[in-house]
Every structure is written in C-alpha cells, then in structure tokens.
Amino acid sequence: MEIHYTNQNNNQSGNYGCLAQTIIMTLSLMVVGLLLPGVHITSVLTAVLAALVISLLNNFLRPILLVLSIPFTIVTMGLFIFVINAVIIWLASKLVTNFVIDSFGTALLAALIITAINYLLELPNRLSERHDYNEHNNDDDDDSDLDEFIEYEEVLDKDDD
Numbered sequence: 001m002e003i004h005y006t007n008q009n010n011n012q013s014g015n016y017g018c019l020a021q022t023i024i025m026t027l028s029l030m031v032v033g034l035l036l037p038g039v040h041i042t043s044v045l046t047a048v049l050a051a052l053v054i055s056l057l058n059n060f061l062r063p064i065l066l067v068l069s070i071p072f073t074i075v076t077m078g079l080f081i082f083v084i085n086a087v088i089i090w091l092a093s094k095l096v097t098n099f100v101i102d103s104f105g106t107a108l109l110a111a112l113i114i115t116a117i118n119y120l121l122e123l124p125n126r127l128s129e130r131h132d133y134n135e136h137n138n139d140d141d142d143d144s145d146l147d148e149f150i151e152y153e154e155v156l157d158k159d160d161d
Contacts, residue, residue, distance in 0.1 A: 025051035028117040029099075035113060038106030042098040050099040053092045062088060085111035 026047045033041040041047050065084045066073070072080040090107040093099050101107045 021055065022048065022051050024118060024121050025054060025114075027121075028114045029054075031117060032110045032113050036106055036109055038102035039110055040098075040100040040102075046096065046098040050092055050096045053096050054088060057088045057092060061091075082108060082111050082115070085115065089114070 029047045033039045086108040093101040
C-alpha cells in the first residue's frame with residue numbers, strides 16, 4: 001500500500017491523500033505539544049480537529065495571505081511564509097477549543113517545527129518521485145530522439161540568386 005499525500009509542487013493526492021495529510025499534521029501537532037510548553041493540546045481528538053482546521057485554513061486563507069504578503073516575502077527571501085504559517089496556527093488555536101497557544105512567538109516556533117516535521121515525513125515521497133523520474137529518463141538510452149530528426153534543406157528566394 002502506497003500513501004501519497006498532496007504537496008505544494010503538484011497538488012495531486014494519491015491513495016489516502018487527505019487521510020495521510022491529516023495524520024501527519026496530527027502527529028506534528030502532538031510533537032509540538034510535547035516540545036513547546038506554550039502549546040496545550042488536551043487530547044488526540046483535539047489534535048485531529050486542530051489538524052483539520054489548519055488544513056481548511058491552509059486551503060482557503062493561506063493563498064489570500066500569500067498574495068497579500070508578496071512584498072514582505074520578497075524582502076525576507078521567503079522567510080515571511082513562516083509568519084503566515086504561524087498566523088494560521090494561531091487562528092486555528094482560537095477556533096478549536098482545548099487547543100491553546102500562549103503567544104504569537106510560540107505559534108511561530110510551532111510553525112517552524114511543524115514545517116520541519118512535514119519536510120522530513122515528505123522526504124521519502126520526494127526521493128521516490130525523483131527515482132521514478134530518473135528511471136523514466138534513463139529508459140531512452142538508444143538515442144531514439146536522434147532517429148526522429150529530419151534534415152531540412154534551405155529554400156532560397158529566386159531574388160537571392
């Protein structure tokens with residue numbers, strides 16, 4: 001059974017995409033709850049609900065925030081995206097009961113940790129996609145592209161003679 005979840009590069013969810021994304025976000029929130037004293041999650045159900053709310057906010061609010069913050073993102077060379085992620089996590093903590101984040105700084109640290117965990121968990125899929133891509137490109141070692149090349153002949157105008 002392969003589990004492919006959506007990533008920002010191709011926006012395609014494979015088998016169990018939404019479920020895998022929710023599970024990964026739930027696990028990330030649970031780890032953040034254990035690591036940061038300013039993040040309080042009372043139960044696994046709260047973490048699942050918070051993960052669903054964060055996913056919804058990522059799908060609907062994040063694109064708007066990204067467009068509005070393009071100048072800041074350019075000036076900070078992309079680091080402002082962590083602030084946007086922190087805003088989404090902080091907003092989710094305001095919407096979900098029993099999911100409490102003490103301050104915006106804690107939300108920013110949580111966003112950094114969640115991004116790192118998601119990157120590490122997504123790494124095997126990226127490596128397998130790269131391996132599949134390399135296998136696909138190495139199948140054409142017989143130079144079949146050169147066989148399709150058709151020579152052309154130059155056509156001159158009668159006036160050029």
